[in-house]
Amino acid sequence: MNMKSGVQIWLIRHGETEWSKSGQHTGTTDIPLTDEGRKQAQALAPVLASRSFDLVLTSPMGRAIETCRLAGLGDRATVEPELHEWNYGIYEGRTTPDIRAEVPDWSVWTSPIPQGENLADVGGRAQALIDKLLATQATNIALFSHAHFSRVFGAQWAMGSPSLGAHLVMDTAAMSVLGFERDVRAIIKWNLLP
Numbered sequence: 001m002n003m004k005s006g007v008q009i010w011l012i013r014h015g016e017t018e019w020s021k022s023g024q025h026t027g028t029t030d031i032p033l034t035d036e037g038r039k040q041a042q043a044l045a046p047v048l049a050s051r052s053f054d055l056v057l058t059s060p061m062g063r064a065i066e067t068c069r070l071a072g073l074g075d076r077a078t079v080e081p082e083l084h085e086w087n088y089g090i091y092e093g094r095t096t097p098d099i100r101a102e103v104p105d106w107s108v109w110t111s112p113i114p115q116g117e118n119l120a121d122v123g124g125r126a127q128a129l130i131d132k133l134l135a136t137q138a139t140n141i142a143l144f145s146h147a148h149f150s151r152v153f154g155a156q157w158a159m160g161s162p163s164l165g166a167h168l169v170m171d172t173a174a175m176s177v178l179g180f181e182r183d184v185r186a187i188i189k190w191n192l193l194p
Contacts, residue, residue, distance in 0.1 A: 005180040008188070009133065009141045009157070010051070011150045014059075014067040015040035016172040020147070023095045025088040025108070027116070030062045037063070040173035041070035043194040047175065048072060048142065055138035059083035059145045067173065068144040077144070082129040085146035089116020108148065109166040119152070123162030126153040147172075154178060158187050 015037030057080035155164035
């Protein structure tokens with residue numbers, strides 16, 4: 001049996017921003033939470049307070065750090081650079097329909113991302129973080145991150161394949177739980193809202 005089978009990883013997406021509301025790809029741009037995003041983050045606090053986390057990590061982006069703080073875990077959090085969102089390169093700040101007007105059938109999951117990361121890059125980053133987390137003594141872990149990175153992380157955890165992430169939806173301020181079913185990595189809960 002896997003020695004780490006007691007591990008639970010809570011993936012928490014940041015609250016709403018103006019760009020998450022409009023569907024603009026937000027990777028490297030540090031957009032703040034909206035008033036609604038701050039309310040969403042505060043609503044996470046009672047749920048997360050019922051858990052005893054021995055490791056809390058957050059993306060370096062302000063929207064994730066603020067969500068972590070408003071959710072009541074900011075004083076315990078460490079910034080983890082690998083939790084940053086997908087680098088969308090030349091598509092930063094643009095919506096999928098806008099991009100498809102120039103590049104029909106474009107998808108973040110299957111298309112080249114000039115000056116940014118492709119799916120394999122993000123999957124590799126997720127796998128490196130999984131390996132790092134499993135090498136720690138932590139068993140209850142909270143990760144504050146972003147939609148696309150969290151989707152890739154969940155896919156990489158469950159299947160070792162980042163492409164499954166295309167089929168995992170993650171709303172703003174949603175929580176997902178990864179762990180084990182016996183000794184097999186599993187998605188225990190996905191896209192829970194407080």
